[in-house]
Amino acid sequence: MHTLYNFVSGPLAWISFLVFIGGCLYKIYNLITLAQQKESFIFSIMSVKYGLRSIGHWLTPFGTVNMKKNPVMTIVTFAFHLCLFITPIFLLAHVILWDESFSLSWWSLPESIADIFTVVVIAGCCYFLYRRLTDPTVRYLTTASDFVLLAIVAAPFITGFLAYHQLFNYQLIMILHVLSGELMLVAIPFTRLSHMIYSPFTRAYIGSEFGGIRHARDW
Amino acid sequence: MSEPEKAITDDNLERCLAGLTKDRIKKAIDQVLKKESGARLKAYVETCVHCGLCSEACHVYLSKDNNPIYSPAGKVKRTIWEMIRKNGDVSPEFIKEASIIASTECNACKRCAMYCPFGIDVAYLMLTVRRICHLCGMTPMYIQDTAHSHAVTMNQMWVKDDEWIDTLQWQEEEAQDEMSNLRIPLDKEGAEIMYSVIGPEPKFQAYLIYNMAIIFNTVGADWTMPSTPGWDNSDMAMYTGDNEIMGRVKREHFDTAAKLKVKRIVMGECGHAFRSVYDMGNRWLSWRLPPIPIVHAIDYYYEILKTGKLKIKEKYKKSVTLHDPCNVIRGGGLAEKSRYVANALCENVIEMNPNREHNFCCNAGGGVINCGPPFKDKRVLSNRVKADQIKATGAEVLISPCHNCHSGLEDINHHYKCGVEIKFFSEIIYEIMEKPGE
Numbered sequence: 001m002h003t004l005y006n007f008v009s010g011p012l013a014w015i016s017f018l019v020f021i022g023g024c025l026y027k028i029y030n031l032i033t034l035a036q037q038k039e040s041f042i043f044s045i046m047s048v049k050y051g052l053r054s055i056g057h058w059l060t061p062f063g064t065v066n067m068k069k070n071p072v073m074t075i076v077t078f079a080f081h082l083c084l085f086i087t088p089i090f091l092l093a094h095v096i097l098w099d100e101s102f103s104l105s106w107w108s109l110p111e112s113i114a115d116i117f118t119v120v121v122i123a124g125c126c127y128f129l130y131r132r133l134t135d136p137t138v139r140y141l142t143t144a145s146d147f148v149l150l151a152i153v154a155a156p157f158i159t160g161f162l163a164y165h166q167l168f169n170y171q172l173i174m175i176l177h178v179l180s181g182e183l184m185l186v187a188i189p190f191t192r193l194s195h196m197i198y199s200p201f202t203r204a205y206i207g208s209e210f211g212g213i214r215h216a217r218d219w
Numbered sequence: 220m221s222e223p224e225k226a227i228t229d230d231n232l233e234r235c236l237a238g239l240t241k242d243r244i245k246k247a248i249d250q251v252l253k254k255e256s257g258a259r260l261k262a263y264v265e266t267c268v269h270c271g272l273c274s275e276a277c278h279v280y281l282s283k284d285n286n287p288i289y290s291p292a293g294k295v296k297r298t299i300w301e302m303i304r305k306n307g308d309v310s311p312e313f314i315k316e317a318s319i320i321a322s323t324e325c326n327a328c329k330r331c332a333m334y335c336p337f338g339i340d341v342a343y344l345m346l347t348v349r350r351i352c353h354l355c356g357m358t359p360m361y362i363q364d365t366a367h368s369h370a371v372t373m374n375q376m377w378v379k380d381d382e383w384i385d386t387l388q389w390q391e392e393e394a395q396d397e398m399s400n401l402r403i404p405l406d407k408e409g410a411e412i413m414y415s416v417i418g419p420e421p422k423f424q425a426y427l428i429y430n431m432a433i434i435f436n437t438v439g440a441d442w443t444m445p446s447t448p449g450w451d452n453s454d455m456a457m458y459t460g461d462n463e464i465m466g467r468v469k470r471e472h473f474d475t476a477a478k479l480k481v482k483r484i485v486m487g488e489c490g491h492a493f494r495s496v497y498d499m500g501n502r503w504l505s506w507r508l509p510p511i512p513i514v515h516a517i518d519y520y521y522e523i524l525k526t527g528k529l530k531i532k533e534k535y536k537k538s539v540t541l542h543d544p545c546n547v548i549r550g551g552g553l554a555e556k557s558r559y560v561a562n563a564l565c566e567n568v569i570e571m572n573p574n575r576e577h578n579f580c581c582n583a584g585g586g587v588i589n590c591g592p593p594f595k596d597k598r599v600l601s602n603r604v605k606a607d608q609i610k611a612t613g614a615e616v617l618i619s620p621c622h623n624c625h626s627g628l629e630d631i632n633h634h635y636k637c638g639v640e641i642k643f644f645s646e647i648i649y650e651i652m653e654k655p656g657e
Contacts, residue, residue: 137271137287141292
């Protein structure tokens with residue numbers, strides 16, 4: 001068990017971080033070269049001002065018409081994504097790991113807050129699952145991969161929660177926690193979780209097209 | 220509840236279905252998805268998280284009782300996702316269905332691009348599907364005929380060269396009864412403005428050319444109309460996915476303006492033509508924006524009202540409401556100018572809701588009305604929300620500064636008994652303007 005833990009938190013962690021970072025860079029490189037080859041007009045339309053204007057509106061809770069139309073979804077989405085990013089980066093246990101391995105240290109979340117944030121992420125996943133199963137339109141669009149992706153995102157938080165509260169077999173849960181975190185990192189560039197990488201570009205493009213050419217709002 | 224639709228038969232789709240091979244389909248899909256498309260297609264397909272938040276943007280979805288298959292993403296699922304998933308190995312029946320979905324269930328109005336958190340442009344994806352269908356020959360008959368007309372005559376309505384000149388001279392003569400020194404100057408080199416219209420105007424709405432001649436002559440504009448092909452700014456090839464013809468038609472149009480050495484092109488109250496010269500056709504020809512400034516009629520009316528060149532006798536009395544055609548409002552930013560013009564002309568302007576960029580589509584644009592009689596019922600039944608929206612205003616007159624919207628709204632007005640009169644701005648202007656010598 002101990003050797004296994006050392007393996008998943010050692011070499012496997014290196015590999016997953018490399019795949020994650022390399023994969024993201026590759027995806028961005030790929031997207032930009034593809035645009036250069038096939039749709040070079042995109043570069044003539046892209047505008048920093050209108051791109052950021054659009055991203056700004058869509059990063060503001062209730063900053064768009066559609067967010068106002070779907071208040072529950074808006075609140076859940078914002079809470080979910082914020083906690084999804086903040087918790088793993090500022091979790092005390094994670095910061096300690098960085099400190100021990102690389103002597104890199106930064107501010108960390110109080111543990112009780114991190115615990116709540118974790119629950120928010122899990123609850124968000126549950127809401128998305130509920131919405132997928134009950135809303136006929138979303139259900140129609142849903143494929144098996146959507147459930148798999150939800151599971152991939154939920155797993156590190158569920159196992160993290162169990163590990164923090166030392167429920168079940170701590171060592172096993174820890175191994176699963178590390179593994180599922182690594183799986184999520186690796187999945188980001190190669191599944192539809194890649195919306196994390198692509199969305200700033202798609203948003204900036206449509207924002208530029210609406211702002212600079214169409215002279216209309218896109219929110 | 221939405222009303223049930225009758226079965227639809229389109230002769231060209233049936234003819235194509237009989238002869239279409241899987242080889243040709245695979246070749247067409249590979250050509251478009253692998254060779255022609257690039258970053259946008261890739262990003263849109265890989266980014267969509269199937270959240271369905273685009274649904275409420277679509278008038279078809281809303282009018283069809285929120286039926287999931289009509290949500291923007293639902294239409295993508297039924298077409299392009301499947302083509303990608305099966306790597307082009309789809310049946311002729313599938314292509315026929317895809318053609319119907321892309322050509323008659325989506326107006327490419329881009330309202331959903333404003334509702335998708337990622338800004339995914341479903342209209343672009345639907346036009347990509349139309350392109351694939353075009354390469355398979357699977358395009359609804361009526362709009363295909365229009366594209367043929369563009370290819371042969373450089374106008375949308377099979378208007379012959381002599382008929383065009385004849386129509387202009389006929390309108391000139393008619394208008395001279397009212398304004399004896401009126402001219403419709405043909406091929407006047409170096410004029411400030413080239414006025415361009417769409418094919419249907421000389422074909423069956425010549426009074427609109429008459430109205431515009433009166434307006435131009437009253438404000439003392441230095442204007443001209445070309446006597447040669449290239450006068451038509453419309454473009455249905457753009458909507459069938461026949462990009463090559465779209466390019467030819469637009470080149471002819473811009474070349475005509477360049478030959479006449481005009482400073483700008485003023486165009487009539489048409490939406491899709493604006494899209495073709497300002498957004499799609501120019502881009503196909505590698506211009507970011509049109510090579511010669513394009514001024515839409517709304518913009519021109521704004522200019523002559525604001526500068527006081529056009530004076531009105533008395534404001535229009537009837538209550539009016541204003542439709543926002545996608546291609547000039549969401550596509551050209553003319554929402555506020557349109558309102559300025561409406562308020563300058565009319566006493567009582569009632570806003571419909573939602574309005575401006577968020578206004579609902581007419582369900583005629585994007586080439587849908589051009590798919591003709593076989594799809595008319597479906598088109599009208601798929602836009603109940605527009606009828607509800609119009610009725611809620613209680614206005615007597617609906618101003619629609621776009622030809623396709625105008626015709627589509629007439630059908631909706633008739634079917635749902637909205638009881639409005641539908642008018643172009645130019646009709647109201649003609650009625651209330653101060654004319655010289657009056």
